[in-house]
Amino acid sequence: MASPVRIQTDSSRSIAGFPESPLSFLKREDGIVQTSDMLDHKPRPDASDRGHPGLYLSCFDMLFTEDTTWLVRLSDSCGPAGGVPRLEPEQCPVIDSPGLGTSPLSPTLEEQVEERSLEQVQSLVVGEVLKDIETACKLLNITPDPMEWNCGNVQKWLLWTEHLYRLPQVGKAFQDLDGKDLCSMSEEDFRLRSPQCSETLHAHLEIWKSAAWMKERCAVGETRMRETEELWSEADSSCSGQPIHLWQFLRELLLKPQSYGRCIRWLNKEKGIFKIEDSAHVARLWGLRKNRPAMNYDKLSRSIRQYYKKGIIRKPDVSQRLVYQFVHPV
DNA sequence: TACGAGGATAGGC
DNA sequence: GCCTATCCTCGTA
Numbered sequence: 001m002a003s004p005v006r007i008q009t010d011s012s013r014s015i016a017g018f019p020e021s022p023l024s025f026l027k028r029e030d031g032i033v034q035t036s037d038m039l040d041h042k043p044r045p046d047a048s049d050r051g052h053p054g055l056y057l058s059c060f061d062m063l064f065t066e067d068t069t070w071l072v073r074l075s076d077s078c079g080p081a082g083g084v085p086r087l088e089p090e091q092c093p094v095i096d097s098p099g100l101g102t103s104p105l106s107p108t109l110e111e112q113v114e115e116r117s118l119e120q121v122q123s124l125v126v127g128e129v130l131k132d133i134e135t136a137c138k139l140l141n142i143t144p145d146p147m148e149w150n151c152g153n154v155q156k157w158l159l160w161t162e163h164l165y166r167l168p169q170v171g172k173a174f175q176d177l178d179g180k181d182l183c184s185m186s187e188e189d190f191r192l193r194s195p196q197c198s199e200t201l202h203a204h205l206e207i208w209k210s211a212a213w214m215k216e217r218c219a220v221g222e223t224r225m226r227e228t229e230e231l232w233s234e235a236d237s238s239c240s241g242q243p244i245h246l247w248q249f250l251r252e253l254l255l256k257p258q259s260y261g262r263c264i265r266w267l268n269k270e271k272g273i274f275k276i277e278d279s280a281h282v283a284r285l286w287g288l289r290k291n292r293p294a295m296n297y298d299k300l301s302r303s304i305r306q307y308y309k310k311g312i313i314r315k316p317d318v319s320q321r322l323v324y325q326f327v328h329p330v
Numbered sequence: 331t332a333c334g335a336g337g338a339t340a341g342g343c
Numbered sequence: 344g345c346c347t348a349t350c351c352t353c354g355t356a
Contacts (some may be wrong), residue, residue, distance in 0.1 A: 193350090200333095227343080243342095243346085243347095245346075245347090246346090246347080256343090279332090279333085279339065290347085290348090292347095292348070294349085295348080297333085298333085298349090298350095299347090299348060299349060299350090300348095301334070301335095302335090302336085302347090302348080302349080302350095303331075303335095303346090303347060303348075305334075305336070306336095306346080306347080308336095310333090313337095315334085319334090321332080321333055321334080321356080322332095322333075
């Protein structure tokens with residue numbers, strides 16, 4: 001299996017300085033790009049073994065290591081004199097592969113086809129990142145733009161990031177910061193507060209900032225927007241201002257199989273039958289959502305069973321472990 | 331050992 | 344009062 005996508009911020013150009021820093025380039029020497037679905041979702045020990053604070057985004061499915069083969073390059077070419085063309089997010093990234101488009105000679109047909117394929121796959125990658133950030137925002141009930149976060153939002157994001165990358169708890173080191181403070185921090189600032197996790201946190205924040213920048217500056221693809229809005233309109237509980245119920249949260253996860261299909265999935269959507277594939281993971285997500293770090297499946301399942309009496313969830317006719325059924329399917 | 335069922339209690343809203 | 348978290352006992356696979 002080819003190595004996963006890796007994103008690296010180019011330290012020679014400050015991303016923190018925005019706005020000239022869209023998530024714009026993915027590069028790899030052998031010209032093979034992997035989409036999120038191809039990636040391993042487990043933290044890979046080899047990165048930490050090398051002493052590299054690799055980011056293994058179990059949800060975002062992106063990677064960050066010190067390996068410079070992959071590069072997220074800041075584009076100052078989005079438009080003349082800093083102007084930004086109105087590009088769809090899928091159009092913004094440009095694959096810059098050695099041997100492709102850099103030859104003084106006209107590229108061969110084969111090269112052109114390969115370049116187009118790379119662009120398409122890369123567009124998928126960027127699209128997935130944006131989509132996953134939106135999903136995380138909904139689950140955490142925070143805005144996608146870190147600049148708008150209050151201290152509580154920052155803590156939620158930190159919890160989420162700790163969870164994604166199996167980091168030690170770092171919330172206390174950042175408890176006095178809001179989003180603006182966080183975004184103004186350099187990697188060195190992160191290092192001062194959290195020597196262990198500074199690179200991971202900083203890089204992850206840069207991805208979020210880049211995504212927020214793209215969302216703001218680039219016209220979001222109408223199709224994707226519609227799809228996203230439809231998705232959320234089905235199960236959006238976070239916009240109502242009401243506290244989310246567990247059954248709503250489970251339905252949210254079920255409606256995003258691209259993100260959570262590995263931990264919870266429909267067995268029979270028409271009948272509302274679903275299976276919790278990774279009980280611990282679902283419990284952790286629920287704990288994150290509710291700010292209950294001690295949440296576990298034992299407690300979550302007890303809450304689910306409370307729905308039996310209310311007629312919201314029940315066990316299916318043929319009872320199976322970790323399988324439940326919505327009494328009133330979507 | 332993990333999961334399932336359900337009683338009891340506490341706390342937040 | 345409702346909802347959820349938490350703790351508990353007991354049973355089952």
